[in-house]
Amino acid sequence: MLTARRRAATAAVILTGSLLLASCGGSDSGSSDGKTLRLWHYEGPTSAMGIAWKEAIKEFEDRHPGVKVEFEEKGFDQIQKTAPMVLNSSDAPDIMEYNKGNATAGLLSKQGLLTDLTAEATKRGWAKKLSPSVRTTSQYDTNGVMGSGNWYGVPDYAEYTLVYYNKDLFKKYGIAEPTTLGELTAAMDKFVAEGVTPLANGGAAYPAQQYLYQLALSKADRSWVDAYQLYKGRTDFHDAAWTYGAQTFADWVKKGYFGKSSSGQNEEKAGTSFTSGKAPIFFSGTWWFGRFKAESKFDWGTFLWPDSRLTLGSGGNLWVVPKGSKNKDLAYDFIDITLSPKIQNLLGNSGGVPVAADAAAITDPQSKTLIENFNTLSKNDGLAFYPDWPVPGFYDVLVSETQKLLTGSDKPAGYLDSLQEAYDKGAPKQ
Missing domain, CATH: 3.40.190.10 (Periplasmic binding protein-like II)
Structure with a gap:
């Protein structure tokens, strides 16, 4: 990935x-x-x-x-x-x-x-x-x-995922920075009502699967991550966390949080839809930070995914x-x-x-926030790696199957069945 x-x-x-x-x-x-x-x-x-x-x-x-x-x-x-x-x-x-x-x-x-x-x-x-x-x-x-x-x-x-948001667009539509998932959902509903697609997304690459994995992580804990990533226990893709992630993602598709054309977009299209000022929100990694700082012509900020101790990331x-x-x-x-x-x-x-x-030696305000958020995650042992890591070839499976959720050609249960089959085929026998 x-x-x-x-x-x-x-x-x-x-x-x-x-x-x-x-x-x-x-x-x-x-x-x-x-x-x-x-x-x-x-x-x-x-x-x-x-x-x-x-x-x-x-x-x-x-x-x-x-x-x-x-x-x-x-x-x-x-x-x-x-x-x-x-x-x-x-x-x-x-x-x-x-x-x-x-x-x-x-x-x-x-x-x-x-x-x-x-x-x-x-x-x-x-x-x-x-x-x-x-x-x-x-x-x-x-x-x-x-x-x-x-x-x-x-x-x-280190690297981790976080929410990038366009402060100018939030201000234009009278929306405050979300601090809970409920507030984030309400903000996205407001944007949809105003005719604005809220989430930058790339279904043909990693962004879409990372949204879904983050939703699952919000209902997971370290033992869940260790089972999935390190094979310390069996991974059941129909458990509460994975089911919530897949179902909520499918619901967000129906609500119009993702653009209809995003199933065919790569990560570059997702990133430029944010830097161009079209999409008010992009959930992705710190690897975009420097580029957004150089290219974005509007006021923007970041925050950790609300109501979750875990997020995608690693050393x-x-x-x-x-x-x-x-x-x-x-x-x-x-x-x-x-x-x-x-x-x-x-x-x-x-x-x-x-x-x-040395935190005191970091002078740029946006960089300070970036590092403070990492320190929070690090203190909570909150880095949960990436969804494609556990087995060879899983990245391609996640791309193709998540695209099906975006286009509506598969339902959450079928999606999870496909992930279970591919994962079990590639993971070490327990």
Whole structure:
């Protein structure tokens, strides 16, 4: 799912540095001269992470005289598709950004392609800086399932979903910022009565399924999430939470909260319907924050989904150290720097969600709200990951089945039947 999110949240990725392949052989850090750190990541240069990591590279080189960072910005798809092959060759970088989850970092850890970072996480205090739900995606067991076992990656930012709303449109129609789900529903009814479709949506990509998953989360708890995401118990798609989510979503379709054409729209169309000032509300992730700040020509704000302790989100993508890294100690030092107050504060002031920033150092009002809301979620262990994570191929199932609810070609019970079948087919046997 992040593939789509990266396309939406950043401009097309361009090559910003040239990669000089290391000539020394071997796979251990001891086989290197220690003068080069080869780094790959796929964050755009104007994104919060891109800005912060550029400064981290400068800080790293200042702290390591004579050491050069050889950096290449890769595309998300490029790393996603080629990582197993590259990491199993002599061309593996020393450190790279990689997607978190069972099917990505978990799979590479199971294949023995990543360095076990457990000792470093303890020695350097990384474990203490990350809340439980953030570090879930850092640890993987021997089967590559997240949530327990050894450390194979470290996030230095987080992401979560929230409600973006157009303050100017709310003011125009005399609607106050909702603080409860009832008030949010009343606001959407008011917009519909005024001929305004309230919710930006993309049924051909992740936005639609995330609305439905959030509705289910509002009736769920941590044990429900752990059963679904971590296989700690059986997931019943006809339970109270999933039934509420599917039925309420279908009701919202009938009420006109979603546009009739939204079933065929992708996430980009959903985002631009908000930035253009057409849709007053968009429920999506913090990965849009910087773009909305740059492109929106109206007053807007954010708030957490009302009446829910849980929302979609996780620690950000991971810094991983390939097993074949020739400069592992340098890689660990770079991770340390990205978690330092200086870089974390810069990330926060650039529109990101840092995991270890000084709240008093964040000066932008919208960014302060963004980080305060994350701190609330983190304190409540409120990050519930994403609906497509549990089994391979589930993203496509969620897209196609949620589209059927949007078009009215299926009912909630049939929708939930389809999810149960796909999930049971892909999840480990209990």
